[in-house]
Amino acid sequence: MCRDLQEARRHVLVTELASKLLLSRHRPIVLLPKRAEAGLAEQVAPGSADLGIMLPYTPLHVLLLEQGPATLVMTSGNVSEEPIAIGNEEAIERLATIADYFLLHDRDILVRNDDSVLAPSGTQPVFFRRSRGYVPLPVMLREPGESVLGVGAELKNTVCLTRGRMAFMSQHVGDLSNVAAVEAFKDTIDRLQRIVDARAVCVGVDMHPDYPSTGWAESLDIPRVYVQHHHAHVAACLAEHGESGKAIGLALDGTGLGTDGAIWGGEVLLADLESFQRMGHLGYVRMPGGDQAARQPWRMAVSYLIEAFGAEWQRHCPQSLLAIDASRRQAVATLVERGFQAPWTSSTGRLFDAMAALCGLHLEAKFEAQAAMALEMTAGQAMHDDDVWPVSWGSGEVLCLRSSSFIRHGVEDLRKGVPISSVAMRFHRSLAEAFVNVCVVVRERTGCELVAAGGGSMQNRLLSSLLVRGLRSRGFRVLVPERLPPGDGGIALGQAVVARTRWTKLGVN
Missing domain, CATH: 3.30.420.360 (Nucleotidyltransferase; domain 5)
Structure with missing residues (x-):
């Protein structure tokens, strides 16, 4: 939290849109790019290219920042995964092992927010x-x-x-x-x-x-x-x-139960407000250990390597995966090969996890989407790289993209010594282009020219911008969430x- 906009500009790059958001009556936290010399401790948002910046929105905030430091590092008053504490006694009891001091107030908080x-x-x-x-x-x-x-x-x-x-x-x-x-x-x-x-x-x-x-x-x-x-x-x-008619729906995220019992997440639908038809999806791969695979992205890397290279997968392991003990890699491979505790998934999030692990960015994740966020930030260092890997959708009533194609190309580029930032950028460009191409095919089949996109992967601003720009260049009308x-x-x-x-x-x- 910064005293004012001038103080915020010492730490982050503030655009005109960001300025409007920060100064709005809503007073949200706004994620903005760190300055090279942000003037904050390295432990603040480590590994992130962005800082969450906000301006005061209560009288107490104003007093603290007027009479104290011009910038305060803040976090929510709760233990991880628990609701925020809103009562004085509740805060002292639940946060005693975290906070050294408590600034209490005689005005009750009625609603957690x-x-x-x-x-x-x-x-x-x-x-x-x-x-x-x-x-x-x-x-x-x-x-x-x-x-x-x-x-x-x-x-x-x-x-x-x-x-x-x-x-x-x-x-x-x-x-x-x-x-x-x-x-x-x-x-x-x-x-x-x-x-x-x-x-x-x-x-x-x-x-x-x-x-x-x-x-x-x-x-x-x-x-x-x-x-x-x-x-x-x-x-x-x-x-x-305010739309009620049919649209080509792109739903890209980490997890969601599909109608066939698999874990969906890379979906192309023809949908309205009543029903939907599945038109295409990323190819299924095993998710070894179920939810554990989301917490350990290296598991998805092993699964995708097996899907891409079969029995020869170990020969194609990049250096990053060798940090995982060979016995653990083999144990996960056994889960994949036997299909034991390894549900099928078409998840965009798990594909991001696999690519991030192969690039050596995160073998383990401390929080949801950490690996995917790191891949997005790394790609941002190679905006000049406009190479796109050739990937194609299969034929059939429901189109399927063999997503292991991305892994093959990524592994090959890493073997050639292509910088990780370029590999990450090519992955983003290629994935966006693949979904643009499938929308063109669905339009040819249905005549639908409206695309509505959603899912957690659309919070990846690089992927979202590439996708929207590509779709609009092909003549689609594109909707993305703006108020939610x-x-x-x-x-x-x-x-x-x-x-x-x-x-x-x-x-x-």
């Missing part, structure tokens, strides 16, 4: 988290309808309640990974219903049976409408922009509008 987080992306900001300052401002829908609840996903949870033409998104709840978070999720729904003064006639839920949000919804005495995860991403984008996060923080809107459409037109199914 994290700071909103945005980043400039071209001429528009992209939301990473929509919360304080923006909630509960509604998203206006195209048509009025019954009140419907969308309960979100497991990660980056938010909920949505519609009333008439308005869709009210809750503040950021977070990952529903513990009892405290689930209780905060329930409290958020209760409070949102009171504020909006509406009760849902049905509830839109994710298909995944193990999501706590789905489990909670199944305890209600109102009808449930199950909405496929990636359809919800596309529907959220369409609803935000592209990832799971906005998915509840998609669940709610799909549930409401089906409830209105067909009854629940």
Whole structure:
């Protein structure tokens, strides 16, 4: 937190758009490029090219910064994965092992509300988290309808309640990974219903049976409408922009249960606010160890090497993977080859993880999407490299891109000594070009010229800009989320509008 805009400019590069965001009444955290001499300790956002900058938004902040340092390094008042503490006694109890001192206040906090987080992306900001300052401002829908609840996903949870033409998104709840978070999720729904003064006639839920949000919804005495995860991403984008017709939907993210039981995440859909048809996807590979593969990107690198090179995969291991003990690599390879505890996935996020591990950026991840973020930042050092790897989609009713093609090209470039930054840039350009090309094929088959993109991978500003620019150059009209996060923080809107459409037109199914 900086005293003013002048102080912020000492630490980061502030564009005109960034300045408007920082000075807006919403006062979000804005992710901005660090200056070479930022004047902050190296331990602040280590390994990141960006700093999250915000300006004061309460009288207490103003007093602290006027009479103290011009810049304060801040973090949220919570243990990782838990909701933020809002009471004095609660804070002292839960944060005693973290904080050395407490500045207490005699004004109670009634509602947990994290700071909103945005980043400039071209001429528009992209939301990473929509919360304080923006909630509960509604998203206006195209048509009025019954009140419907969308309960979100497991990660980056938010909920949505519609009333008439308005869709009210809750503040950021977070990952529903513990009892405290689930209780905060329930409290958020209760409070949102009171504020909006509406009760849902049905509830839109994710298909995944193990999501706590789905489990909670199944305890209600109102009808449930199950909405496929990636359809919800596309529907959220369409609803935000007031569209109700069919669009080519690009849903690119880390995980979401598909209708075939696999973990989807690199999806090309033909979708509207009611239904969808799968038109294409990244090729399936094994995800060894399930969720553990997301925490250890080297596992996905092994899986992709096996998919790309078969029995000869070890001969093609780049130097980066040799840091992993050979016995551990072989154990993971056995999971892949036997299909044991290794579900199929078409995830864009896991493909990013594999490429980042092969480039030696992150073999292990301390937080979600760390490896993918590092790959994006590394690619930013080679903007001049415009090489694109030749990859192609297969034929058939549902198009499939053998995503191991990216791994083959990446491994070959690394073997030739191509800089890691160039490999990362070529991967981004090639992936964006591949999805542009498949949209052209789908347009030829369907006549649809509208593309709606969503999913957590669209928070990758490099990939998003390449994708949007490429699609528009081919004559597509392109929609991306602008007022909601592209990832799971906005998915509840998609669940709610799909549930409401089906409830209105067909009854629940």
